Amino acid sequence: MGSFIIEGGHRLNGSITPQGAKNEALEVISAVLLTPETVTISNIPEILDTLNLISLLEGMGVKVERHCKGEYSFNSSEIDLQYVQSEAFVCKAASLRGSVMIAGPLLARFGEAFFPKPGGDKIGRRRVDTHIEGFAALGAKFKYAPTLKAYHLEARDGLQGTYMLLDEASVTGTANIIMAATLARGTTTIYNAACEPYVQQLCKMLNAMGARISGIGSNLITIEGVESLKGASHRILPDMIEVGSFIGLAAITRSSITIRDVAYKELGIIPEAFRRLGVKVEQRGDDIFIPEQDSYEIDSFIDGSIMTISDAPWPGLTPDLLSVLLVVATQCKGSVLIHQKMFESRLFFVDKLIDMGAQIILCDPHRAVVIGHDHQHTLKAGKMSSPDIRAGIALLLAAMSATGTSEIDNIEQIDRGYEAIDSRLNALGAHIIRN
Numbered sequence: 001m002g003s004f005i006i007e008g009g010h011r012l013n014g015s016i017t018p019q020g021a022k023n024e025a026l027e028v029i030s031a032v033l034l035t036p037e038t039v040t041i042s043n044i045p046e047i048l049d050t051l052n053l054i055s056l057l058e059g060m061g062v063k064v065e066r067h068c069k070g071e072y073s074f075n076s077s078e079i080d081l082q083y084v085q086s087e088a089f090v091c092k093a094a095s096l097r098g099s100v101m102i103a104g105p106l107l108a109r110f111g112e113a114f115f116p117k118p119g120g121d122k123i124g125r126r127r128v129d130t131h132i133e134g135f136a137a138l139g140a141k142f143k144y145a146p147t148l149k150a151y152h153l154e155a156r157d158g159l160q161g162t163y164m165l166l167d168e169a170s171v172t173g174t175a176n177i178i179m180a181a182t183l184a185r186g187t188t189t190i191y192n193a194a195c196e197p198y199v200q201q202l203c204k205m206l207n208a209m210g211a212r213i214s215g216i217g218s219n220l221i222t223i224e225g226v227e228s229l230k231g232a233s234h235r236i237l238p239d240m241i242e243v244g245s246f247i248g249l250a251a252i253t254r255s256s257i258t259i260r261d262v263a264y265k266e267l268g269i270i271p272e273a274f275r276r277l278g279v280k281v282e283q284r285g286d287d288i289f290i291p292e293q294d295s296y297e298i299d300s301f302i303d304g305s306i307m308t309i310s311d312a313p314w315p316g317l318t319p320d321l322l323s324v325l326l327v328v329a330t331q332c333k334g335s336v337l338i339h340q341k342m343f344e345s346r347l348f349f350v351d352k353l354i355d356m357g358a359q360i361i362l363c364d365p366h367r368a369v370v371i372g373h374d375h376q377h378t379l380k381a382g383k384m385s386s387p388d389i390r391a392g393i394a395l396l397l398a399a400m401s402a403t404g405t406s407e408i409d410n411i412e413q414i415d416r417g418y419e420a421i422d423s424r425l426n427a428l429g430a431h432i433i434r435n
Contacts, residue, residue: 007431026098033105037231104180130173161186250290298334310339333374
């Protein structure tokens with residue numbers, strides 16, 4: 001298990017470019033299974049989660065070619081269906097959260113798929129009901145295979161389009177159902193669909209492959225099924241979570257940083273969320289400039305009540321950035337309530353921040369009140385372990401602002417979502433050693 005040794009207290013300067021979006025990559029890479037023709041995808045982040053998914057596809061028989069950094073072509077003309085139905089495959093797929101999205105393409109194209117209980121971050125319960133119920137609405141039969149710890153899905157006569165109202169606006173659930181519906185007979189209408197940029201990008205790629213999807217960007221998606229899909233080329237958006245993490249990095253270290261090529265119009269409410277903490281976020285074309293500030297003052301609501309920052313389905317604030325916003329708030333002036341609605345274990349990392357000297361009251365698994373230090377009292381260095389991707393990057397930011405040298409273990413969690421983060425931050429002036 002690797003670790004980072006971080007010497008805190010250094011101000012940063014320069015520019016940094018975000019990687020391709022991890023969550024979009026997992027969706028569009030899974031979609032290559034829908035066609036026997038070649039699909040080329042560029043700006044793929046070469047992080048553990050995407051590389052593991054690509055390895056899983058190769059084991060299934062997908063021919064993968066790496067043209068250059070971040071650009072791959074995929075050909076799924078010869079899938080080893082016997083392997084896809086094996087215990088070895090199910091076991092490997094279960095270790096990767098993103099593998100849930102290969103079920104929709106396999107079910108649509110081959111009439112059968114296994115849906116293992118997914119791995120990934122340990123941030124609370126992550127239901128798969130939306131996926132399974134969506135496939136069932138399309139006509140798939142399913143049963144639980146206890147020996148494999150997976151659901152066995154079958155649609156030997158193909159899938160049939162239908163209307164469905166999702167029980168929750170699940171991003172991966174919406175993506176999985178959309179992919180399955182592209183090859184179903186008739187028309188599928190999905191209401192309460194997730195409409196994050198990741199889903200929009202998936203739909204655009206599928207349309208380039210010959211799908212007929214309308215309502216992109218809304219919560220009402222219509223898919224007219226087609227008999228087959230063809231090859232296409234697709235470029236992944238910059239990762240909005242990395243963009244937000246870098247805004248937080250500049251603020252927590254009181255640094256001046258330029259974030260290049262961010263696809264600003266796709267960031268939604270993210271810049272405004274940081275402005276509520278007093279962080280100046282300047283748009284310069286498609287770049288973001290964060291100027292150096294001595295103090296960051298948290299806004300209040302119009303009636304003077306304490307500011308609340310909470311997650312919500314898109315176009316609300318993504319839950320993946322609440323950990324970063326919470327850490328930034330520890331050094332701002334004022335108080336803020338961080339309300340994490342979706343995952344009941346995601347705020348449990350705050351005990352590590354409290355050990356570092358942060359003033360945080362954990363009200364319950366979903367809410368924490370942060371009382372900012374206004375940089376009058378810096379955080380203290382400490383030894384900690386990364387519990388998940390987003391808490392890991394938040395702890396890294398905290399360590400970079402702290403007095404002294406910190407150590408973060410289990411950095412494989414951070415590597416799952418952030419490519420070569422140590423060397424990229426060191427180029428800005430950070431002092432991070434990988435052990």
